[in-house]
Amino acid sequence: MTHLEGLEPxxxxxxxxxxxxxxxxxxxxxxxxxxEADFVIEHPENVDxxxxxxxxxxxxxxxxxxxxxxxxxxxxxxxSKNLPNTISKVEVAGPGFINFYLSKDFFASxxxxxxxxxxxxxxxxxLEGKKIILEYTNTNVLKPFHIGHLMGNILGxxxxxxxxxxxxxxxxxxYQGDVGLHIGKAIWGMMQRKDSFPADTxxxxxxxxxVGDAYAFGSDQYEDNPEVAEEIKIxxxxxxxxxxxEVNHYYDLARGWSLEHFEEIYKKxxxxxxxxxxxxxxxxxxxxxxxxxCERGVFEKSDGAVVYKGEEKGLHTRVFINSQxxxxxxxxxxxxxxxxxxxxxxxxxxxxxxxxxxxYFKVILSALGxxxxxxxGRTEHLSHGMLRLTEGKMSSRKGNVITGESxxxxxxxxxxxxxxxxxxxxxxxxKIAEEVAVAAIKFSILRxxxxxxxxxxxxxxxxxxGDSGPYLQYTAVRAASVIEKAGWKNKEASFETYNKDAYPIxxxxxxxxxxxxxxxxEKSPHYIVSYLIELASLFNGFYAHNKIxxxxxxxxxxxGVTQAVFNILSNGLYLLGIKVPERM
RNA sequence: GCACCUAUGGUGAAAUGGAUAUCACAACGGUCUUCGGAACCGUUGUUCCAGGUUCGAGUCCUGGUAGGUGCACCA
Numbered sequence: 001m002t003h004l005e006g007l008e009p010x011x012x013x014x015x016x017x018x019x020x021x022x023x024x025x026x027x028x029x030x031x032x033x034x035x036e037a038d039f040v041i042e043h044p045e046n047v048d049x050x051x052x053x054x055x056x057x058x059x060x061x062x063x064x065x066x067x068x069x070x071x072x073x074x075x076x077x078x079x080s081k082n083l084p085n086t087i088s089k090v091e092v093a094g095p096g097f098i099n100f101y102l103s104k105d106f107f108a109s110x111x112x113x114x115x116x117x118x119x120x121x122x123x124x125x126x127l128e129g130k131k132i133i134l135e136y137t138n139t140n141v142l143k144p145f146h147i148g149h150l151m152g153n154i155l156g157x158x159x160x161x162x163x164x165x166x167x168x169x170x171x172x173x174x175y176q177g178d179v180g181l182h183i184g185k186a187i188w189g190m191m192q193r194k195d196s197f198p199a200d201t202x203x204x205x206x207x208x209x210x211v212g213d214a215y216a217f218g219s220d221q222y223e224d225n226p227e228v229a230e231e232i233k234i235x236x237x238x239x240x241x242x243x244x245x246e247v248n249h250y251y252d253l254a255r256g257w258s259l260e261h262f263e264e265i266y267k268k269x270x271x272x273x274x275x276x277x278x279x280x281x282x283x284x285x286x287x288x289x290x291x292x293x294c295e296r297g298v299f300e301k302s303d304g305a306v307v308y309k310g311e312e313k314g315l316h317t318r319v320f321i322n323s324q325x326x327x328x329x330x331x332x333x334x335x336x337x338x339x340x341x342x343x344x345x346x347x348x349x350x351x352x353x354x355x356x357x358x359x360y361f362k363v364i365l366s367a368l369g370x371x372x373x374x375x376x377g378r379t380e381h382l383s384h385g386m387l388r389l390t391e392g393k394m395s396s397r398k399g400n401v402i403t404g405e406s407x408x409x410x411x412x413x414x415x416x417x418x419x420x421x422x423x424x425x426x427x428x429x430x431k432i433a434e435e436v437a438v439a440a441i442k443f444s445i446l447r448x449x450x451x452x453x454x455x456x457x458x459x460x461x462x463x464x465x466g467d468s469g470p471y472l473q474y475t476a477v478r479a480a481s482v483i484e485k486a487g488w489k490n491k492e493a494s495f496e497t498y499n500k501d502a503y504p505i506x507x508x509x510x511x512x513x514x515x516x517x518x519x520x521x522e523k524s525p526h527y528i529v530s531y532l533i534e535l536a537s538l539f540n541g542f543y544a545h546n547k548i549x550x551x552x553x554x555x556x557x558x559x560g561v562t563q564a565v566f567n568i569l570s571n572g573l574y575l576l577g578i579k580v581p582e583r584m
Numbered sequence: 585g586c587a588c589c590u591a592u593g594g595u596g597a598a599a600u601g602g603a604u605a606u607c608a609c610a611a612c613g614g615u616c617u618u619c620g621g622a623a624c625c626g627u628u629g630u631u632c633c634a635g636g637u638u639c640g641a642g643u644c645c646u647g648g649u650a651g652g653u654g655c656a657c658c659a
Binding site for chain 1: 587600603606
């Protein structure tokens with residue numbers, strides 16, 4: 001993994017069973033006089049091969065001069081002499097794997113743990129004491145909040161929760177573009193369209209729509225019409241210098257609408273920022289810093305601009321101060337990084353953007369490294385994929401964007417259509433529509449490993465068949481409903497002496513903490529998604545084939561399993577930023 | 585042109601160097617409504633090409649091919 005500086009685990013993953021097995025293997029090998037080996041213990045892909053498996057005999061066979069299966073037999077025989085009661089049997093299989101099968105004792109006590117820990121089940125201490133700052137959803141005021149921002153926000157919020165679950169102290173921030181040419185374009189557009197200016201009483205959505213359209217119009221005209229381009233540049237300069245009352249009026253108004261609109265979306269998505277930092281706040285410092293380090297040789301002058309020559313490091317040259325003496329985004333990003341660490345002395349700073357900025361951030365981090373290597377070493381750029389549409393690349397300049405708001409509202413409508421005949425108060429139905437729609441969108445983004453593009457197909461995104469957020473919600477609601485119907489109180493349950501055959505689902509319940517730890521370490525919530533889908537699918541199978549209530553002496557244990565599934569689903573969905581509805 | 589990223593059933597994805605490559609959609613067939621059917625069960629079908637490393641490669645290395653993104657005063 002890249003850039004682990006600042007994020008080395010403070011506490012090793014406590015995986016009791018894995019450690020137990022490792023020790024058993026090591027002890028047995030020592031008794032047999034075998035050399036030390038670098039072996040792994042993993043979950044076999046197929047449960048028929050046991051709950052854990054080791055490749056030690058494959059690793060050692062050559063060194064010892066025995067064939068792998070022969071060696072595996074010797075080791076496994078030694079292991080079998082001292083098995084704890086949490087392991088039921090050990091077998092040699094395949095090319096020489098030694099497979100471990102866990103016992104009912106283990107499953108029963110793990111089930112007890114899941115019920116006792118409740119909302120805390122799955123928490124780890126790997127990042128205890130670490131301070132992490134996540135920066136994401138870097139929007140621009142006066143420009144639309146599009147679906148790319150939605151992706152960044154969903155990933156950022158989920159990662160924040162995953163890190164917190166691993167014990168870290170997380171600060172969520174967003175860095176917003178409130179200066180730059182887009183401001184001039186939008187204000188020019190607004191001035192052209194005074195007749196369709198929204199009224200004070202209009203909704204924030206319609207106000208933002210007006211500004212977005214004005215921006216698209218200004219942007220088109222900027223490219224097509226040189227005279228307009230000049231006007232826009234003048235307006236932009238006035239907006240930057242804040243010396244024209246009319247321009248200030250439009251700017252303040254539209255900026256307020258934008259920020260209010262973003263806030264509405266964050267609320268709907270269930271996310272919240274701890275701090276809002278703006279580009280305009282660092283412009284002045286940016287010039288000073290770049291000039292200072294230009295004198296020290298980090299940057300150099302070229303064609304009247306101040307540039308960073310990345311070629312020596314296999315990168316490309318970028319302009320930090322343009323030939324008019326104004327700081328570019330590059331310079332402001334450097335100043336922003338410095339003030340961020342000053343305000344928040346963290347172990348790790350993660351910036352999430354779309355991957356089209358990957359090469360850009362390599363240059364920024366390289367330059368930052370020459371200014372302050374400590375800060376650069378603790379900063380990591382994490383990119384999410386691009387959202388690809390059948391209509392081609394979206395562009396807010398051309399106005400053919402899918403806004404975050406429209407995606408959410410269209411998905412809500414699709415859900416409303418499905419539940420319209422339910423006999424529930426409209427208020428409840430609206431709440432369900434919102435929670436299910438947000439789940440559907442979040443799931444479709446978080447299900448994939450981050451970095452890859454997401455092919456966005458409206459039909460698929462709002463489909464609730466199969467692998468989906470609503471499927472997970474449904475399973476949790478169903479489990480809760482059974483528990484409620486049974487009037488079951490898990491606090492009174494005790495399974496310590498329960499010793500029937502294990503259900504297939506029990507082989508997966510106890511793995512949740514490992515999955516969370518991996519999602520945290522690899523910064524990939526999709527591991528949680530895959531796990532929850534498998535769990536939900538196993539539970540639905542369990543449900544279809546086993547009576548839970550009124551199942552005689554089995555009922556108590558089955559209700560325990562059902563409650564455990566609910567606990568894990570709701571903890572897992574929380575980490576994805578998805579709510580479990582009360583009804584759906 | 586240079587750099588970075590990607591390539592897995594018809595489609596969209598998953599897979600710590602491990603065993604028979606997993607899941608969903610679509611297609612076809614079944615459960616027939618029960619403790620919530622937004623469910624369950626079954627069938628068909630997959631690692632871009634050529635070398636290499638390894639006991640073992642979708643995964644690592646080299647070279648191709650195809651696609652995406654980025655490369656001086658925008659953010």
